Amino acid sequence: MRVLGAHPDAKVEQVAAAAGVTRQTVYAHYPSRQSLVAAVVDRITAEAVAALDTADVDSGTATAALLRWLDVTWRLLDRFPLLLHPSVAAIDQGDSDRQHAVVVERLARLIGHGQAAGEFDGTLDPAWLVSATIALGHAAGGEVAAGRMTTVRAAAVLRRSILRLYGAREP
């Protein structure tokens, strides 16, 4: 998690070295590099699920829940550049019931509630809003990575953009 999470381009050799084992030992546990990356992503998303569980308990308005969701995921996006990396995109294509899906599904549910309650505009496809949210999150992360924005500024801009996209009133 430390090596791949921070340096998505790290070679299997480097991951093994950081773990104090050899390359072959890594392959003994994970059949391919991709499955190793998948495992790391799974662990990260497990953290996300846990954080969402503690944050989402007494769900107030959908808007407030959305902001908490953004807060949790943004923090992880900041800690693990791997999540921004293309190699991750190739993973959740086939394996649909991956951990990753859980986090996304929470957002989808949240959007459903918000639209039903009239907090969000209901004329935009929830599935699209999920994709759009992730895309904007990646874009915001990219701005930070490129040094064009600070983390806090990017988070603020992201919040405003998402709310606007959803047709929610800014609190």
Place this chain on the structure above:
Amino acid sequence: MRVLGAHPDAKVEQVAAAAGVTRQTVYAHYPSRQSLVAAVVDRITAEAVAALDTADVDSGTATAALLRWLDVTWRLLDRFPLLLHPSVAAIDQGDSDRQHAVVVERLARLIGHGQAAGEFDGTLDPAWLVSATIALGHAAGGEVAAGRMTTVRAAAVLRRSILRLYGAREP
């Protein structure tokens, strides 16, 4: 353009074969695979610039111009999956004055006009709006590529999302 534009993962060998030459000949013209991709992207964006030139002449409102910009770029995104591919993202990092920048710069100018004229909300950073627009465009393209949306539906959803993000009235 045909091979790489449609199949971003194509090997240099395949590009060479399609051109009726050998791999070495390709390397005689382009020092690396990346520079070859960059050249393809340059040609595509040259088309984009030409299309924008013919479409942008008598610029009406900024909103109308924005929709034309979206129309032109969306068409190219649809024709050349390469533009959605990660390998392209690695290009325009270093070479800032690439053709690609011209298309982006047009959007930035357009946003400036719209904000100055009060058509768009002026409280969001134009540079961010540019990044966000591209991100949403890629997301919409991804939906089409994944078979979750038709091209026309994705284009419509993209338009609405962008307008909403910009704080523009939907025409």
Place this chain on the structure above:
DNA sequence: CCTACCTCTGACATGTTGTCCAACTTACTG
């Protein structure tokens, strides 16, 4: 003790990128 289980060393196959060179074709030039 001894048997699984894990790990290590070392070697090997594969595929792609990028480089080098000698030989060949083609077209232009004096």
Place this chain on the structure above:
DNA sequence: CAGTAAGTTGGACAACATGTCAGAGGTAGG
């Protein structure tokens, strides 16, 4: 017509990362 310059080709080779395989060694638990 001869010669030259440029582009192309075939073949070979290095580098590098991913995977695979077999044999030797170590360690904990029965």
